[in-house]
Amino acid sequence: MSEENRMTAVSLREKRAQKATTVVGILAAISLVATVWLGLFITPPDEFMGNLVRLLYIHPPIAWVMFIAYGVSFLSTLLYLWPRTRDLRFDRLAGASSEVGVLFTGLTLISGSIWGRPTWGTWWTWDPLLTTTALLFVMYLGYLALRQLPGDPDVRAKRSAVGGLIAFIDVPIVYFSVLWWKSLHQAPTVLDPTTGKTYIHGSMAYTLLLGFVAFTLLFIYLLAKRYRLAGLKDVYERLSLQEAIEERKLEATAGQSAYENAVSAYGPKDELVGQNSFLEKAGSESEIPLYPSHSSQNNLSIRAQNIRGEII
Amino acid sequence: MWRDAFLIMQKDLNIELKSKVVFNQVIPFGLVVILLFGLAIGKFDSSSLSTVGGNLSDAGLLKDASAGLFWMAVTLSAVIGVQRSFAIETQDQARDALRLSALDPAGIFLGKAGALLVELAVLESVLALCAIFLFGMQIAVFWLFLAASCLATIALSAVGVIYGALASGARTRETLLPLLFFPVIAPVLLSATKACEAAIVGQPSSGMIWIEVLAVFSLCYIALGVAAFGSLLEE
Numbered sequence: 309m310s311e312e313n314r315m316t317a318v319s320l321r322e323k324r325a326q327k328a329t330t331v332v333g334i335l336a337a338i339s340l341v342a343t344v345w346l347g348l349f350i351t352p353p354d355e356f357m358g359n360l361v362r363l364l365y366i367h368p369p370i371a372w373v374m375f376i377a378y379g380v381s382f383l384s385t386l387l388y389l390w391p392r393t394r395d396l397r398f399d400r401l402a403g404a405s406s407e408v409g410v411l412f413t414g415l416t417l418i419s420g421s422i423w424g425r426p427t428w429g430t431w432w433t434w435d436p437l438l439t440t441t442a443l444l445f446v447m448y449l450g451y452l453a454l455r456q457l458p459g460d461p462d463v464r465a466k467r468s469a470v471g472g473l474i475a476f477i478d479v480p481i482v483y484f485s486v487l488w489w490k491s492l493h494q495a496p497t498v499l500d501p502t503t504g505k506t507y508i509h510g511s512m513a514y515t516l517l518l519g520f521v522a523f524t525l526l527f528i529y530l531l532a533k534r535y536r537l538a539g540l541k542d543v544y545e546r547l548s549l550q551e552a553i554e555e556r557k558l559e560a561t562a563g564q565s566a567y568e569n570a571v572s573a574y575g576p577k578d579e580l581v582g583q584n585s586f587l588e589k590a591g592s593e594s595e596i597p598l599y600p601s602h603s604s605q606n607n608l609s610i611r612a613q614n615i616r617g618e619i620i
Numbered sequence: 621m622w623r624d625a626f627l628i629m630q631k632d633l634n635i636e637l638k639s640k641v642v643f644n645q646v647i648p649f650g651l652v653v654i655l656l657f658g659l660a661i662g663k664f665d666s667s668s669l670s671t672v673g674g675n676l677s678d679a680g681l682l683k684d685a686s687a688g689l690f691w692m693a694v695t696l697s698a699v700i701g702v703q704r705s706f707a708i709e710t711q712d713q714a715r716d717a718l719r720l721s722a723l724d725p726a727g728i729f730l731g732k733a734g735a736l737l738v739e740l741a742v743l744e745s746v747l748a749l750c751a752i753f754l755f756g757m758q759i760a761v762f763w764l765f766l767a768a769s770c771l772a773t774i775a776l777s778a779v780g781v782i783y784g785a786l787a788s789g790a791r792t793r794e795t796l797l798p799l800l801f802f803p804v805i806a807p808v809l810l811s812a813t814k815a816c817e818a819a820i821v822g823q824p825s826s827g828m829i830w831i832e833v834l835a836v837f838s839l840c841y842i843a844l845g846v847a848a849f850g851s852l853l854e855e
Contacts, residue, residue: 440807447803454800457790463854467786470848474782474804477840481807 329532336529339522346515360426365515367419369523374416376527377409378448378479385472388465399465400542402472403455404534406448408527413445420493436485437493444482447475461542621730624723628731632708633738641704642739647746650697654750657689658682662755686757687816691809693747695776698740699801702780705736706788715788718853725850729781733845736777744769760822768815768827771834775808778841785852808837 347365354361381402388398420438421431432438454471457464486493636642662682682689709715718728748769751757759765783800787793811830818827 443803443806446799450800450803453796454786457792457796459789463789466851466854467789470782470844470852471786471800473844473848474779474841477804477837478807 325532326536329529329536332525332532333529336522336525339518339525343515343519343522346511346518351511351515357427360423361512363419363423364512365519367416367423368516369519370412370419371416372520373523373527374409374412375479375483376524377405377412377531378444378476380531381405381409381472382476382479385469385476389469389473396461396465396542397539399461399468400538401531401535403452403468404531404538406451406455406472407534408530410445410448410452411530412527413441413448417441417445435493436488437482440478440482440485444475444478447478451475461545621724621727624727625730625734628723628728629734629738630731632705632732632735635708636735636739642701642743646697646700646704646739647743649700650693650743650747651750653693653696654689654747654754657693658754661685661689682755683757686751686755687820688813689755690747690751690757691772691813691816693751694740694744694772695802695805695809697743697747698776698780698805699798701736701739701743702784702801703794703797705732705781706784706793710788715853725853726846728853729785729845729849730842732784733774733777733781733842736780737773740773740777744773757820759819761819761824761827764819764824764827764831765816767831768812768819768834771831771838772808772812774838775834775841776805778838778845779804779808782841782845782848782852785849808834811837 343365347362351362351365353359384398384401384405387393388395388402417438420441424433425431451468451471455464455468457467459467709718748757752759780801783797783804787797787800790796811833815827815830815834818824818830
């Protein structure tokens with residue numbers, strides 16, 4: 309009974325979490341549409357950049373989400389490595405967050421490149437910020453490749469945690485590269501970190517702020533989805549493994565009883581005739597099927613099938 | 621820890637002395653890379669020969685890029701050195717023996733990194749000589765070049781051993797290791813190249829910042845390896 313209660317509590321919590329995710333997703337969609345509308349139609353063009361300034365409402369928020377994603381990934385990696393909070397959930401969170409981080413790193417590079425072409429006259433330049441961001445992209449691609457390696461979940465989690473720590477070394481370098489080296493890319497100027505003053509026109513400021521909110525909501529939505537998927541994948545793997553073990557066990561018992569039946573029917577001296585004839589007799593004449601249906605096994609495969617359906 | 625490190629280092633170097641795989645395969649590979657860079661970038665301009673005593677301009681590009689090409693060749697060879705270092709451990713379940721040996725994991729890490737360091741140092745001296753002869757690399761401030769090389773080699777071997785251990789459990793280790801190794805080593809490659817360029821041009825002051833960066837990276841990687849190697853070996 310208590311097991312059942314626990315199960316219903318878990319499924320209730322999961323339903324609530326899914327509902328919350330959907331709400332965040334809807335809010336993200338609304339705010340993204342609002343950002344696009346404000347950015348393209350309401351805000352004025354810039355004095356120097358003209359219409360190009362409209363990329364301002366997208367590019368910095370995307371880069372911001374990139375940092376948030378890697379930050380979440382790093383924190384959950386630390387939580388996983390810390391023995392007292394070691395839990396595979398943190399490993400899955402780190403993986404999910406890095407996936408979203410890689411996506412947004414790619415988007416940062418693309419949107420920056422689109423902005424760079426008309427303003428700097430080139431799609432790409434070997435500027436410290438751009439170079440370190442590109443490195444970040446491939447480093448976390450490597451981390452995701454590392455996560456794909458087969459293996460025991462705990463071993464895999466530990467392995468990826470070490471990989472994640474090494475990859476994170478580059479994140480502060482990216483952040484400070486604008487300040488450390490004299491870079492083509494400008495330092496953050498909208499909100500001066502030293503004085504806290506803003507240098508931006510009213511409606512532009514609000515649109516930019518909305519952009520940050522919209523992309524952060526999008527990040528939360530994607531993170532929740534990927535996190536859930538990672539969990540389902542783990543459950544699916546565990547169930548398939550269990551299923552395979554059950555099958556082997558049943559095969560073993562079927563074989564064993566077939567053997568016993570045969571021995572009781574023909575006596576042990578038939579064994580001397582040869583394995584082939586023995587197996588033939590055992591297979592054809594004994595009543596026991598090789599793969600008997602078994603309720604627990606069926607349950608397992610149905611659950612595994614369901615989860616497989618959800619993953620796809 | 622230090623005794624264990626020394627034992628492991630001795631073991632790896634003994635194997636290398638007996639098998640000579642690094643000497644016979646990895647170092648020649650580095651030479652091939654150096655030659656290929658020369659073929660790809662250096663161009664032979666016959667018109668420059670006709671002017672007697674005129675400078676051979678084709679060496680100019682190679683000479684300017686020599687520090688970067690040298691470190692690129694070192695990095696490419698290092699990844700093979702790392703693979704070799706862990707090929708030793710995958711043969712005959714040596715990895716399990718290592719795990720059961722009750723040696724300190726940090727010691728194992730330091731020992732393997734130390735052996736790799738020695739091998740890479742030999743490799744670098746050979747490749748540096750080649751770069752001097754083939755690319756016309758001239759080192760004005762030798763101590764700066766030496767310091768940059770030492771620190772970069774420490775970082776290379778530390779990261780190499782961490783990722784070598786990470787990848788060695790995987791079936792796809794040959795393809796996975798370069799993907800993991802090169803991006804992580806890129807900051808080291810950059811700083812080493814910049815420091816060596818400063819050593820070539822003869823401006824020690826501009827190279828010092830890169831020496832500091834290299835030192836920070838080496839320390840980070842060593843600390844990470846010492847802390848995490850135990851859990852990497854457990855699998």
